[in-house]
Amino acid sequence: MGDGVLRSPVGMWGSHQWVLDGSRSQPGQLYSLARKCNQEPLIKHLEHFLFLSTLPEDVGLPSNLKLPPNLISTAKRERPSPVGSGLPVLRKCEIEIPPQLSAKQAWLESLKDDTLGLVELHPDVFAVPPRLDILHEVIVWQRNFKRISHAKVKTRAEVRGGGRKPWQQKGSGRARHGSIRSPLWRGGGIAHGPRGPTSYYYMLPMKVRVLGLKVALSTKLAQDYLHIIDSLEIPTPEPQYLLDLAKQRQWGESVLIVDVHEDMPENILKATANLKTINLMPVIGLNVYSMLKHETVLLTVDAVNFLEKKLLWHDHRYSPLYPFRLPYNDFP
Incomplete structure (x- = not known):
């Protein structure tokens, strides 16, 4: 590998070992050498083959995959155990x-x-x-005991109109109805709807x-x-x-x-x-x-x-x- 010439790989592309000037090399080394020698077909093939973890350190992630520095925090230092420290x-x-x-x-x-x-x-x-079950139970209780739902809908008695019977009870051939504000009608009242304010306290x-x-x-x-x-x-x-x-x-x-x-x-x-x-x-x-x-x-x-x-x-x-x-x- 001293002359900087890229030799042809031995075996299938799926193999994990290649021969470079008679010596075996890892895929990351082959990728680095291919970049130095401007072997574009081999570079494109290796980019699909190699995982990011096998790339050498000088090959970074693309700019669209890099995290901003303010989102990367240093690892937290593990404090020594207080047991046996000798302090009072x-x-x-x-x-x-x-x-x-x-x-x-x-x-x-x-x-x-x-x-x-x-x-x-x-x-x-x-x-x-x-x-964790106790923590979840307490958290749900804390978030609910102040919760109040103000959702409120009108019943058939509160919707405006509907005081007259739409048609006679018998003889028209249509279904019998007593008000156009029945829950069965479009624009009518809501049956069993929310009648807030409702407290979720327990x-x-x-x-x-x-x-x-x-x-x-x-x-x-x-x-x-x-x-x-x-x-x-x-x-x-x-x-x-x-x-x-x-x-x-x-x-x-x-x-x-x-x-x-x-x-x-x-x-x-x-x-x-x-x-x-x-x-x-x-x-x-x-x-x-x-x-x-x-x-x-x-x-x-x-x-x-x-x-x-x-x-x-x-x-x-x-x-x-x-x-x-x-x-x-x-x-x-």
Whole structure:
């Protein structure tokens, strides 16, 4: 192959090995050499034969098949496991863990620094087996309980006209009718049509709703899309600070920040005021739909304490005491 002359291939075109100056070559090498030697018939044949994965690196995709650079993201860095890291455990579970289970460890981060230490999470909240059926059931319920259909059609009594009998009952040979606004007539009323507004509200059992929250939290943590932070303090109210932080730590396209208090620090309120991809939410309003709608969820340590206390209480509550008259005040 030193003289740069393309020899004729040996065997059928369907073979995967060719002879180039007495040595066997792969189809990609043959394609490159054919391009250098301007062998147009062979180039056209190999373009139909070769897969794109066998082409050499210097042969790119056609311009109409290339993705724009803004749609190509870098691979997410896999964070090391917190188990055995040697960092101090800054938060331990306040609620007793069953003897057959062990606490789940996660990194404790800050919006200023990267890693501060470790936190322990209760396995009955953050290590629940994935249940896609529960997530689907809760999502459908959340999207329906506010849904109201305003579709409304007129009955034969509401359509204008039709008070006179169109023809006599007998003797005309035609079918008997009493009104031209009957549902049988064109332009008549609608029988059994929608009579909105119609509510699609129904109540999902509390146990299912609680399990949906646990499954969503556990799934986010298992996929490394749940991060624990110490507080919401940031040094500047500039939105670009949060955008750069999300890009640097690979939080994805959308971030949900959850805190136990509704009164959040002023800097983070100003920074997220005009951002559509980074949202704030009090922990009392945390729901499955919002967690799945955002790629990454950030929980403060206080929010973790609140969630564990509320969600684990439902595992041992006395059922006849529910429902409460004032749910949020009567909860423990």
